[in-house]
Amino acid sequence: xxxxxxxxxxxxxxxxxxxKNIWALATxxxxxxxxxxxxxxLPEQFVxxxxxxxxxxxxxxxxxxxxxxxxxxxxxxxxxxxxxxxVKVDVxxxxxxxxxxxxxxxVSYGALGGTHHAVQDVALMRAIPDLEVFLPADARQxxxxxxxxxxxxxxxxxxxxxxxxxxxxxxxxxxxxxKANFLRRGKDAAVIACGEMVYPALEAAxxxxxxxxxxxxxxxxxxxxxxxxxxxxxxETGLVITCEEHSVHGGLGAAAAEVLCQKRxxxxxxxxxxxxxxxxxxxxxxxxxxxxxxxGVAQAVEEGLK
Amino acid sequence: MEIQxxxxxxxxxxxxxxxxxxxxxxxxxxxxxxxLDVLTCLFxxxxxxxxxxxxxxxxxxxxxxxxxxDKGYFPREMLREFSQAGSPLIGHPNCRVNGVxxxxxALGHGLPIGxxxxxxxxxxxxxxxxxxxxxxxxxAEGSVxxxxxxxxxxxxxxxxxxxxxxxxxxxxxxxxxxxxxxxSDKWRAFGWEVTEIDGNDMEQVKAYFHLAAxxxxxxxxxxxxxxxxxxxxxxxxxxWHHKVPTQEQxxxxxxxxxxxxxxxx
Numbered sequence: 001x002x003x004x005x006x007x008x009x010x011x012x013x014x015x016x017x018x019x020k021n022i023w024a025l026a027t028x029x030x031x032x033x034x035x036x037x038x039x040x041x042l043p044e045q046f047v048x049x050x051x052x053x054x055x056x057x058x059x060x061x062x063x064x065x066x067x068x069x070x071x072x073x074x075x076x077x078x079x080x081x082x083x084x085x086x087v088k089v090d091v092x093x094x095x096x097x098x099x100x101x102x103x104x105x106x107v108s109y110g111a112l113g114g115t116h117h118a119v120q121d122v123a124l125m126r127a128i129p130d131l132e133v134f135l136p137a138d139a140r141q142x143x144x145x146x147x148x149x150x151x152x153x154x155x156x157x158x159x160x161x162x163x164x165x166x167x168x169x170x171x172x173x174x175x176x177x178x179k180a181n182f183l184r185r186g187k188d189a190a191v192i193a194c195g196e197m198v199y200p201a202l203e204a205a206x207x208x209x210x211x212x213x214x215x216x217x218x219x220x221x222x223x224x225x226x227x228x229x230x231x232x233x234x235x236e237t238g239l240v241i242t243c244e245e246h247s248v249h250g251g252l253g254a255a256a257a258e259v260l261c262q263k264r265x266x267x268x269x270x271x272x273x274x275x276x277x278x279x280x281x282x283x284x285x286x287x288x289x290x291x292x293x294x295x296g297v298a299q300a301v302e303e304g305l306k
Numbered sequence: 307m308e309i310q311x312x313x314x315x316x317x318x319x320x321x322x323x324x325x326x327x328x329x330x331x332x333x334x335x336x337x338x339x340x341x342l343d344v345l346t347c348l349f350x351x352x353x354x355x356x357x358x359x360x361x362x363x364x365x366x367x368x369x370x371x372x373x374x375x376d377k378g379y380f381p382r383e384m385l386r387e388f389s390q391a392g393s394p395l396i397g398h399p400n401c402r403v404n405g406v407x408x409x410x411x412a413l414g415h416g417l418p419i420g421x422x423x424x425x426x427x428x429x430x431x432x433x434x435x436x437x438x439x440x441x442x443x444x445x446a447e448g449s450v451x452x453x454x455x456x457x458x459x460x461x462x463x464x465x466x467x468x469x470x471x472x473x474x475x476x477x478x479x480x481x482x483x484x485x486x487x488x489x490s491d492k493w494r495a496f497g498w499e500v501t502e503i504d505g506n507d508m509e510q511v512k513a514y515f516h517l518a519a520x521x522x523x524x525x526x527x528x529x530x531x532x533x534x535x536x537x538x539x540x541x542x543x544x545x546w547h548h549k550v551p552t553q554e555q556x557x558x559x560x561x562x563x564x565x566x567x568x569x570x571x
Contacts, residue, residue: 023426044429047422047425049456050377050452050455050456050459052449052452053458054414054418054448054449054452054453055418055421055449055456058415058417058418058419058421058422058449058453059418059419059421059422059425059453059456060422061408061418061419061420061422062421062423062424062425062426062436063422063423063425064417064421064422065407065408065419065422065423065426066360066427066432066434067426067427068426070422085412085415086415086418086449089409089411089412089415090408090409090415090419091419092400093401093409093456094408094409095401105504116442144320153460175343252392253566
């Protein structure tokens with residue numbers, strides 16, 4: 001168990017030690033992002049912006065005019081909404097080498113409530129042209145993703161959670177931006193998940209296997225550019241279920257539906273958070289309430305197969 | 307560059323800009339004219355290689371396009387394409403055009419970008435300076451003040467925030483729409499070195515940029531200007547924010563500016 005944000009910042013520090021053009025920016029968020037070590041060790045590559053997300057994203061774009069690769073980091077809820085215009089214009093429209101890192105995304109902040117939840121961020125960010133969108137599933141993948149981001153030269157939005165998450169990947173952690181990972185292959189149905197919903201989806205596959213149902217599990221770590229071939233391959237089972245820590249509007253499910261309804265109409269179910277003021281509780285309690293658990297996913301598959 | 311030559315160039319760029327607007331039947335006439343003396347001084351006298359320029363009040367793009375064309379970033383004949391279908395010379399600065407680093411036009415974006423560029427330049431000792439031209443109506447955007455705070459926090463004395471203080475915005479006088487004064491005091495209170503000049507007086511503009519020195523504080527130039535400057539029919543009239551001149555008014559503009567016309571139209 002390890003937090004994705006921790007793997008990200010550890011990797012970022014090691015990359016920034018070697019490459020003085022890699023800088024990190026925070027908005028009084030160095031603690032919550034786990035950038036404290038970065039700020040202490042590499043103060044000349046760290047920029048504190050104060051609690052000002054619009055300014056932070058603009059500054060991140062400005063740094064690139066002097067050859068910097070900017071990682072601007074803070075709570076996903078504020079970066080993807082309050083500074084959405086700066087992401088759209090200063091980062092994506094201007095093609096700057098800026099990575100917008102939204103931590104504590106989804107319902108990570110639990111009972112802090114709707115002000116701090118980021119469950120519309122994927123919908124907002126994936127509608128912006130030229131912006132890559134990633135949701136790492138575990139710490140190992142976050143490390144691979146961070147190495148990719150440092151070298152890509154492209155604008156990106158990354159959503160990470162807050163708490164420690166179980167390992168999806170072992171030593172072998174294939175990561176190619178825009179190419180989904182098939183973690184399991186089964187003939188009865190396919191579950192496409194992203195971010196920290198990948199592990200429960202894998203658990204659901206194990207539960208279902210015990211009940212005689214074999215499903216594919218696909219880790220769609222890149223929401224944009226979307227791996228359409230993987231979605232079409234999932235459709236060969238006849239039932240596609242998406243699972244995400246995000247509103248059921250506009251996220252992974254919507255992205256998959258856009259592909260399938262036009263290229264291969266397939267029975268689908270979108271699992272996510274409903275379009276309502278969300279139930280209050282820890283992230284785990286919120287997931288349990290809305291069926292975003294291994295058992296919830298398994299049940300959705302069984303119902304879909306009826 | 308000599309003052310007289312800078313003045314001559316500013317008049318010619320005004321003629322370019324007003325011709326572009328008249329031909330395209332669209333544009334932001336008033337604001338393009340008010341900041342043109344500052345833009346002319348920056349591009350023909352002040353900017354050094356590696357310096358950054360950001361037109362945060364991106365709607366005043368016409369004079370900027372005319373300057374970039376004259377400086378050879380793209381052929382002058384391209385000015386004919388202004389706001390035409392498929393042209394990169396759109397109604398706001400576009401980074402897909404040679405010479406433009408950042409696409410701007412969403413107000414309140416330029417200064418945060420400028421703070422980032424100035425901070426990187428300062429920490430790395432590149433000697434690069436950053437010049438951001440903002441509108442006065444734009445001062446109502448909160449992100450301007452986030453950046454004002456950051457610029458002072460990081461002692462960015464290589465950063466220039468230029469406010470085109472023409473006193474008018476699209477709905478009327480700035481003090482009627484959202485009172486700004488005392489605007490210079492606000493910038494001083496945020497920790498900036500503030501200088502007020504007549505922003506349409508080339509001698510004052512040139513002298514300011516020549517004399518501005520490092521001193522631990524970022525620089526705010528409160529450039530008092532006339533909206534529509536140089537066009538007798540448009541000066542100080544809010545409706546000329548984006549009104550388009552007639553052919554007769556275009557000729558009147560050439561006469562007032564003391565130019566024969568433009569060589570590209």
